[in-house]
Amino acid sequence: MMSISPPSGSFLKCYVCVSNEGRIWKEVIQCCTKNANELEKNLQNLQNALEKSHVGAKVICRGCNMQRYCSVSHLIQDRPEHQPLCQVLRDLQKVRKIDHPLLLHGKISNRTKLQFVISQLKLILWVKLGRPLTPREHQLIGDPAVCDVCFSTEALVDCDGCAGVAFCSAEHRQLVSDYHSSKDCQTLALIATPFRQLDVLVNIQHFFQSCPIKESHLIDAFRNATSIQVSNTPWTDLESYQLFATCSSFSGIASLCLALTQISWVNDPDKAVIVYIVGATQETLIYFQDMHLNFLFLQFPNIHHLELHFMGKTLGQMGEIGLAFNERTVLKHFYPLSFSQFSCVCNVDPTLILILQPDFIGTGNITQDLVNLVQKNDPPDFDWQDCLLSIIRTFGVPICYTSISRLKAMSDFTAINEIARENNIDVKRAYNITDNPYREILPLHNPDPLDLERIVYGNNYLEVVLTSIKH
Numbered sequence: 001m002m003s004i005s006p007p008s009g010s011f012l013k014c015y016v017c018v019s020n021e022g023r024i025w026k027e028v029i030q031c032c033t034k035n036a037n038e039l040e041k042n043l044q045n046l047q048n049a050l051e052k053s054h055v056g057a058k059v060i061c062r063g064c065n066m067q068r069y070c071s072v073s074h075l076i077q078d079r080p081e082h083q084p085l086c087q088v089l090r091d092l093q094k095v096r097k098i099d100h101p102l103l104l105h106g107k108i109s110n111r112t113k114l115q116f117v118i119s120q121l122k123l124i125l126w127v128k129l130g131r132p133l134t135p136r137e138h139q140l141i142g143d144p145a146v147c148d149v150c151f152s153t154e155a156l157v158d159c160d161g162c163a164g165v166a167f168c169s170a171e172h173r174q175l176v177s178d179y180h181s182s183k184d185c186q187t188l189a190l191i192a193t194p195f196r197q198l199d200v201l202v203n204i205q206h207f208f209q210s211c212p213i214k215e216s217h218l219i220d221a222f223r224n225a226t227s228i229q230v231s232n233t234p235w236t237d238l239e240s241y242q243l244f245a246t247c248s249s250f251s252g253i254a255s256l257c258l259a260l261t262q263i264s265w266v267n268d269p270d271k272a273v274i275v276y277i278v279g280a281t282q283e284t285l286i287y288f289q290d291m292h293l294n295f296l297f298l299q300f301p302n303i304h305h306l307e308l309h310f311m312g313k314t315l316g317q318m319g320e321i322g323l324a325f326n327e328r329t330v331l332k333h334f335y336p337l338s339f340s341q342f343s344c345v346c347n348v349d350p351t352l353i354l355i356l357q358p359d360f361i362g363t364g365n366i367t368q369d370l371v372n373l374v375q376k377n378d379p380p381d382f383d384w385q386d387c388l389l390s391i392i393r394t395f396g397v398p399i400c401y402t403s404i405s406r407l408k409a410m411s412d413f414t415a416i417n418e419i420a421r422e423n424n425i426d427v428k429r430a431y432n433i434t435d436n437p438y439r440e441i442l443p444l445h446n447p448d449p450l451d452l453e454r455i456v457y458g459n460n461y462l463e464v465v466l467t468s469i470k471h
């Protein structure tokens, strides 16, 4: 396949250009799967389009002073979509007599203050718009274009390598390059690549070797299993990126494998291993495709029957699918229910409960709660509270959960402990919160503005607990 360096999407790029690029890449991929002959031609078109769009985004919206464009025509084209947020920020600057929304509380002097202003702006926008922010609005406010050294918003240039950090002057460029290691640069390049907008997993058919799950990590286990070595620079071409993202998608199943090594379960081939995946969403299902199940069977040849019960209110229809893998069977059940609803109607007897990135304490809802308070609405009816009690009442069943950051991992554990204490339940940790060697390898900006861990990964931390009645 012809190799094209993708452009990097970033806070200093034209929004319209970056989203156009994403669209073009999508077309290339669709054509990739349909007609291989067309591919070379499409890639050539893409290269031409990208060259045209590689102009610096010199036009800054005069309403909000934040959104950037390559040209006035792209500014006009984006007007309808950008207008509502822009108007709120314009009014805010007028009332506060400031010339940039980030100056809401005066000049920004450190990262904590920056994070504070960001969360205030998000709150203001949420209240005034009367709706949650869209992903692009989140990104504009949450990852604003500022000098990484002095937090100035003026005359910015970004790092050539990653387009993920910016600086205001040659002097500050030098300061940034002193601490912006090549590893950081690569991480930010991987966050900024427009490949991230694509849904590009490769369907792997052949599996080879298992590995000692307890001592290994995602990239090694994936290489043993598939004979594929992922690239160190996956943002440089589409094929490398696809394999990298595919490897990352094994994080869910490999975390489950690791959890299974931490517990004692009856190793009887006739008995089904039953896993409840609680709080499941459509994104959770991506972790459990056929190739992922093949990976699990490779690591655990003694498992002959696997039952996966997906529970989540947004799962749509109730249903089940039976699959056969050589001499093995998999039953997938889908329940559009919360765990507490499920446990009222069904007999609960799993081998393991798996919860991928819950938010028991609702830190993600703090802003939403504040908004509701201001608007005097009812609190959001998300009910981990109820659910959590039903979950920890499954005495003796290992409960395994992952968290995106250490802060989240600790607050989730606190939530479990609180509810356990109130209900006279004992919590034993089978596997302490620890860096998960099977976390995803695609980095993310931490969506929590109050958490100082800036870069996080899916399934970053893993914890396994066992509960029992307190005597």
Ligand SMILES: [Zn+2]
Pocket: 014, 015, 016, 017, 018, 069, 070, 071, 074
């Ligand atoms: Zn543009």
Ligand SMILES: [Zn+2]
Pocket: 061, 062, 063, 064, 065, 066, 067, 082, 086
């Ligand atoms: Zn604007």
Ligand SMILES: [Zn+2]
Pocket: 147, 148, 149, 150, 151, 152, 167, 168, 169, 172
């Ligand atoms: Zn500066």
Ligand SMILES: [Zn+2]
Pocket: 159, 160, 161, 162, 163, 164, 165, 180, 184, 185, 186, 188
């Ligand atoms: Zn860089």
